[in-house]
Amino acid sequence: MSTSATNSQDTAAIQAAQEGVAICDRSHWGRIKVADDDRLRFLHNQSTNDFQTLKPNQGCDTVFVTSTARTIDLVTAYVMEDAVLLLVSPNRREFLMQWLDRYIFFADKVQLTDVTDETATFSLLGPKSDAIVEKLGAGTIIGQVYGNHLSFDGIRVAVGSGLASFGYTLILPVALKETVWNKIVELGAVPMSDRAWEELRITQGRPAPEHELTDDYNPLEAGLWQTISFNKGCYIGQETIARLNTYKGVKQHLWGINLNAGVEPGTTITAGDEKVGKLTSITETAEGYRGLGYIRSKAGGAGLQVQVGEVAGEIVEIPFVSHEYPE
Incomplete structure (x- = not known):
């Protein structure tokens, strides 16, 4: 594809994120499941936000930092009935698995599982995202606070796009990826490339590992x-x-x-x-x-x-x- 065609598609996707709705495939981001009885206390002790007050179907952004408070990653956490799902930056997935594992001590009831390969993640961005979520059957999430999420037909829909744009994050089994993507595009969402996402990341100011999040x-x-x-x-x-x-x-x-x-x-x-x-x-x-x-x-x-x-x-x-x- 020519550069001009790529640029025009990126421009269309960014415009959709501002005025309509765009969809970005974030499946290359990492997904780590934290399970067992001590999961909330463990994450509470390992990162900057307050996990002890979170209930199932709530979530938050949190930062994993070193002992001298240098940044490792900005992570979105979704609290479920029996686990917490962490959405982590692509280049921090393996590091965070090792980092978290290092702090699980003998008596801790904490299980870490990398579920990246068996799941997919999409972001819906733009003021018309509500209409898509409604048509997917997850309309009850509309109007809820950032980080809240619900699950239907194996798909988890959460409030928040991952950027400053209004929107939602979807996490689903990889087996449903193509079907759900096609349905959302049919409903009018404009596909957004990684390059367009990166442009929005920078213009909106989301810090990223190895750029703004470093030692x-x-x-x-x-x-x-x-x-x-x-x-x-x-x-x-x-x-x-x-x-x-x-x-x-x-x-x-x-x-x-x-x-x-x-x-x-x-x-x-x-x-x-x-x-x-x-x-x-x-x-x-x-x-x-x-x-x-x-x-x-x-x-x-x-x-x-x-x-x-x-x-x-x-x-x-x-x-x-x-x-x-x-x-």
């Missing part, structure tokens, strides 16, 4: 305040995160950047003569180049004029993240 950054710098419980007990990395919050110690924040031209990720960002940050991701959109980068808090925020290497840029808001604790 260099903590979840508060990444703007993932909504994934962090400051009221729960001890968990890995908790002391560092609590200290950063208490003493307003977040020295840099993740922002969007409008750029005049393409430039390599990792390029230094300057304002005047001062080094203020680093570019972490970049994409080309119909409106020009957009990037993500960490900017020192003291340098400023939205509206700040910067240089990314030799390229002029401007700092802009991104909807996926927040820069302070949500009241």
